[in-house]
Amino acid sequence: MMLSPLDMFAIGVGPSSSHTVGPMKAGLEFAQSLEKNKVLHQVASLKAHLYGSLALTGEGHGTFLAVLNGLSGQHPKTIDPDTIYSRVDEIKRNNQLNLNDKHRITFNYDNDLLIHKDQFLPEHANGMKFIALDANGNLILEEEYFSIGGGFILNKEQIKNRKESEGNSDEVAQVPYPFHNAQELFTHCQKNNLSVADVVLANEIINKSKEQVYAEALEIAEVMRYSIKRGILHDGILPGGLNVKRRAPQLYSKLIKNDLNLVSDQDRRLLAMTYAIAVNEENASFSRVVTAPTNGSAGTIPGVLEYYRNFYLGVTDDKIVEFILTAGAIGNLYKYGASISAAEVGCQGEIGVACSMAAGALTAVLGGNCLQVEKAAEIAMEHCLGMTCDPINGLVQIPCIERNGVAASKAIDIAKLSLLENEPGKVSLDAVIHTMMQTGRDMSTRYKETALAGLAVNVVEC
DSSP: OOOOGGGGOEEEESSOIIIIIHHHHHHHHHHHHHHHTTOGGGOOEEEEEEEHHHHHSHHHHTHHHHHHHHHTTOOTTTSOGGGHHHHHHHHHHHTEEEETTTEEEEOOHHHHEEEETTOOOTTOSSEEEEEEEOTTSOEEEEEEEEEEETTEEEEHHHHHTHHHHTOOHHHHTTSSSOOSSHHHHHHHHHHHTOOHHHHHHHHHTTTSOHHHHHHHHHHHHHHHHHHHHHHTTOOSBOSSSSOOBOOHHHHHHHHHTTOGGGOOHHHHHHHHHHHHHHHHHHHHTTOEEEESSOSTTTTHHHHHHHHHHHHSSOOOHHHHHHHHHHHHHHHHHHHHHSOOOHHHHOGGGTHHHHHHHHHHHHHHHTTOOHHHHHHHHHHHHHTTTTOOBOOGGGOSOTTHHHHHHHHHHHHHHHHHHHTTOOSOOSSOHHHHHHHHHHHHHHSOGGGBSSSSSTHHHHOOOO
């Protein structure tokens, strides 16, 4: 069926959707395939190969930990974050891996986890390969996976038909309002006098009840809020070696002083930035967050949503669901028409998309019409075009955390600007999405989540 806008939000752990969540899912899928094919207990050894961006920044992004936890039977949504390190420590100590949590095999961390920093698989920058062997060294199963952003993974066969794997024409016909680009989406809205959220809901209830859709959307919003609440309470130093101090608790305390209701209009946008920073500090700490649409951009949408919750009247569950469904639909447009992977198109595919989703969603819940929602989403990406991904030490900390705060503030201003205008802009949302993809293709690989250029090499000490 057509990719659900709710799929743009996956509950998981930090610090990266493409480098942590995706690889954990891939490892788990491979382990489950062995069991499904009834060959799990024939496996004596296993090789895990990581390529390209996963190899170059995998250590800082937690990729190595994620792959081994996935092979051990863990899923990003249900794993206890406190066990991520200890499970890998046990593998290293005992030279054994409990495959799919059911079958122990010999596994040497240094010899069986192979990091190919100088090799990129042709299909995608985030490639990995798993090879399972029997006691005689005979091949049991081999599979390549690609983490394409937002926690989504495709195997080699699926990535060859990438668009078909995300929703082909036969499947799209099953929903009343199929769309793969902004023109299709907003034409449905205008012809049928529907909001973006109305279109999404009508499509969703073909396979789910309205109650199920609401429950999913509200769970997503609640986990976002949970990440903010944890982030504004926990101080200390972020893991990874950069010695980056958590800032959100101190910023929050200074801004609210004694009462959230007394915060000035000027400081409310700063609070939205603080909320976003809080989430991404949680993300950098391997805590639970929502990919929105990725982990590197996990704070922008929660920051804007929390700002809306706290400082506007009439916020109801219906409005929160509208926000999530609208944001998800806009995210879908980028997934269909371009990419949400920084390893493929730079940070414009993460922070840029998150800013676009947040600006459009806030415009919608503040009463904006479809033209204004599209305009907000377009403006947000237009001014994120060309944003590079150059994380220092390959960690999702500098400049990632601050970028989420800036994007949240930008999204709020853009929504308010869009609500003042009621004429289409010269640049359509489809045009800016197409431009974003072209810009990403033209961008040097050194600026696409490889930590080979930009701040990653020019800031040598923090």
